[in-house]
Amino acid sequence: MSPRREQWVGLLFAMPWILGFLVFLAYPLISSFYYSFTSFSVLRRPIWIGLENYREMLGDEVFHLSLKNTLAFTAGSVPLATVAAILVALLLNTRVRGMALYRTVFYIPSLVPMVALGVLWLWVFNGQYGLLNEVLRRLGLPDPAWLSDPAWAKWTLVIISIWGTGNAMIIYLAGLQDVPQSLYEAAEMDGARWWGKTRHVTLPMISPVILFNVVMGIIGTLQTFALPYVMFPGGQPARSTYFFSMYLYDNAFLYQRMGYASAMGWVMFLITLALTLLALRVSAKHVHYEG
DSSP states (O other), rough: OOHHHHHHHHHHHHHHHHHHHHIIHHHHHHHHHTTTTTESSSSSSOOOOOOOHHHOOOOOOOOHHHHHHHHHHHHHHHHHHHHHHHHHHHTTOOOOOTTHHHHHHHHGGSOOOOOOHHHHHHHHHHTTTTTHHHHHTTTTTOOHHHTTTTTHHHHHHHHHHHOHHHHHHHHHHHTTTTTTTHHHHHHHHTOOOOHHHHIIIIHHTTTHHHEEEHHHHHHHHHTHHHHHHHSSSGGGGTTTOHHHHHHIIIIIIIIEEEEEHHHHHHHHHHHHHHHHHHHHHGGGGTOOOOO
């Protein structure tokens, strides 16, 4: 077979992916960028208005509130979920009987659909009849109104985000198993104990994995939608859980302001890009790559 023929055969096999990329990714991306400069309600033709959508965001109080809620949730969720996933991975990296079962049990929660998970947590965090408050009352501890108090509602979602760290935990576990045992043996010879080995050997060796999961966590939490939409319709209480993605959804499909929603999407893209670059820059001195 000639090289030219091999090239055409390769393109033919790759064509399904290329068409899917062009139709389902490239076209929506380009069209949303164009619509962000228009007044577009889907039912009518778009009208070019330039930067008006972006100017409107500067004075949109709901936009600022939703962005503030999203950034606060990200700041609370990502660090706690990262620490929880690392601790669980460290526990599941030990050699005890039945470890395969334990790993499965800790991973299963991440497979539960978000809508079903939201309904389940509504019962757990119910202020009067919830399982969590019942336990707190029996222990003589305060039982907050998790779902109706603005001071606790956002923390409810942060706690739930820690519950679903199964995917990150699996990646950390794979990274831990790649750490050379010789490094641990050398640390033991120097008198290092568990915390010393964890701090000076384990964490530096899995630092690229930590960076990857932190970046993915930032991207995921900035786009959180299903769980707050199910548990706190309309961002209740007092819009303390009204996140950016919920406001974008309402503008696009409830208020029929697709142009404004497209502009919001590009603003979120720029914020996500900026936070990702910041994470990469901050971690430059702390991430150690093999070789």
